[in-house]
Amino acid sequence: MDDPQGHAYLQIGEAADRAQLTQRTLRYYEEKGLLNPPTRMDGGFRLYSADDMERIDRIRQLKELLGFSLADIKEMIESDDVRLQIRAEWRSDADTAEKAEQIRRAREVTLQQIGLLDAKMHKMNAMRETLAERIEKYDSWLLERAPQNAKK
Amino acid sequence: MDDPQGHAYLQIGEAADRAQLTQRTLRYYEEKGLLNPPTRMDGGFRLYSADDMERIDRIRQLKELLGFSLADIKEMIESDDVRLQIRAEWRSDADTAEKAEQIRRAREVTLQQIGLLDAKMHKMNAMRETLAERIEKYDSWLLERAPQNAKK
DNA sequence: AATTACCTTGACGTGCGCGTTAACGTTGCT
DNA sequence: AGCAACGTTAACGCGCACGTCAAGGTAATT
Numbered sequence: 001m002d003d004p005q006g007h008a009y010l011q012i013g014e015a016a017d018r019a020q021l022t023q024r025t026l027r028y029y030e031e032k033g034l035l036n037p038p039t040r041m042d043g044g045f046r047l048y049s050a051d052d053m054e055r056i057d058r059i060r061q062l063k064e065l066l067g068f069s070l071a072d073i074k075e076m077i078e079s080d081d082v083r084l085q086i087r088a089e090w091r092s093d094a095d096t097a098e099k100a101e102q103i104r105r106a107r108e109v110t111l112q113q114i115g116l117l118d119a120k121m122h123k124m125n126a127m128r129e130t131l132a133e134r135i136e137k138y139d140s141w142l143l144e145r146a147p148q149n150a151k152k
Numbered sequence: 153m154d155d156p157q158g159h160a161y162l163q164i165g166e167a168a169d170r171a172q173l174t175q176r177t178l179r180y181y182e183e184k185g186l187l188n189p190p191t192r193m194d195g196g197f198r199l200y201s202a203d204d205m206e207r208i209d210r211i212r213q214l215k216e217l218l219g220f221s222l223a224d225i226k227e228m229i230e231s232d233d234v235r236l237q238i239r240a241e242w243r244s245d246a247d248t249a250e251k252a253e254q255i256r257r258a259r260e261v262t263l264q265q266i267g268l269l270d271a272k273m274h275k276m277n278a279m280r281e282t283l284a285e286r287i288e289k290y291d292s293w294l295l296e297r298a299p300q301n302a303k304k
Numbered sequence: 305a306a307t308t309a310c311c312t313t314g315a316c317g318t319g320c321g322c323g324t325t326a327a328c329g330t331t332g333c334t
Numbered sequence: 335a336g337c338a339a340c341g342t343t344a345a346c347g348c349g350c351a352c353g354t355c356a357a358g359g360t361a362a363t364t
Binding site for chain 2: 320321322323324329330331
Binding site: 011012013023027043044045046 | 309310311312313
C-alpha cells in the first residue's frame with residue numbers, strides 16, 4: 001500500500017468529514033473556482049491533497065469566521081496560489097521579476113486581510129464591552145433588590 | 153412642535169438611513185419578530201423610538217459582525233426586552249422574584265454572547281498569526297531573491 | 305460474480321434575506 | 335385644493351449556498 005505516513009490523499013467522503021463540510025459543498029466550491037480541480041484516480045474519483053485540505057479550511061474560516069461571500073473569498077485566496085508556487089521553489093525558473101511582482105501582490109492582499117481582521121476584532125471588542133456593562137447592571141440590580149436567591 | 157432635543161421619534165425613512173439599512177429590511181425584521189412593532193402615528197406611519205434604534209443596531213451588529221442568522225438573533229435579543237423592563241424601573245411592581253428570575257436568565261444569555269465573542273476573537277487571532285507569518289515568508293523571499301525592486 | 309459502499313454528473317428544489325413593483329393612503333406645504 | 339414627498343400592504347422575484355434526488359459508474363470485499 002502506498003501510504004507512508006497518514007494517507008496523503010483523501011477522496012471526497014473523508015475530505016468532507018474532516019473539513020466538516022458536505023461533499024456537495026466541496027464540489028460546489030470547485031465548480032465556483034474556489035478550489036482548483038483536485039487530481040482524480042483512474043475511475044474519476046476526486047483525490048484531495050493536504051494542500052487542498054488546507055485551502056478548504058481557509059475557505060471555511062473566511063466564510064464562518066468572517067462571514068465573507070464565496071465571491072469575496074475567491075478573490076482573496078488567489079494569494080494562496082502564489083504561496084504554493086513559492087513552496088515549489090521555482091523549479092520552473094521563469095521570469096523572476098514577474099514572480100516577485102506576484103509575491104508583492106499576494107503580500108498586499110494578505111495585509112488587507114489582516115486589516116479586516118483587526119477592524120472586525122476592534123468592533124467586537126467594543127461590543128464585548130457594552131455586553132460586560134450590561135452584565136454589571138444586571139448584577140447591581142440583583143444585589144439591590146433581590147438579596148438572597150435560590151438557584152431553583 | 154413636540155421636540156425638546158433631537159427628534160425622539162423617527163419614521164421609517166430616517167430610521168433606515170441612520171441604521172444603514174433599507175425600509176424593506178426594517179419591515180422585514182418586524183415581520184420576523186426581531187423588532188417589536190413600533191408605535192404608529194394616526195395615519196399608520198411607523199415611529200421608531202431611540203430604544204427601537206438601539207435594538208436595530210444590535211441586530212445589525214450580530215448579523216454583520218458575528219454572522220448570525222436572523223433566527224439565531226431573534227432568540228438572542230430577548231434579553232433586550234428584559235433590559236427595557238429594567239429601565240422602566242418596575243413601575244408595574246409585579247412579582248419581584250419572578251422578575252429577578254428573568255434578569256438572571258438575561259444575564260445568562262448575555263454571558264453566552266460574551267463567550268461566543270471571545271471564542272470568535274480567539275480564532276480570529278489565530279488566523280491573524282498565520283497571516284502574519286505568511287507576510288514574513290513573503291518578505292524573506294523578497295529579500296533573498298529580489299534584492300532591489302522598483303515600485304513600478 | 306455478486307454485493308456493498310463509495311463515487312460521478314446533471315438537474316431541480318429550498319430557505320434565507322431581502323429587492324422590486326404595484327396600487328394605494330397620509331402628511332406637509334403652498 | 336392640489337401637489338410632492340413619504341408612507342402602507344401585498345405579492346412576486348432573485349441570488350446565494352447549498353440540499354436532494356435520479357441514474358449510473360467504480361472500488362473493495364466476499
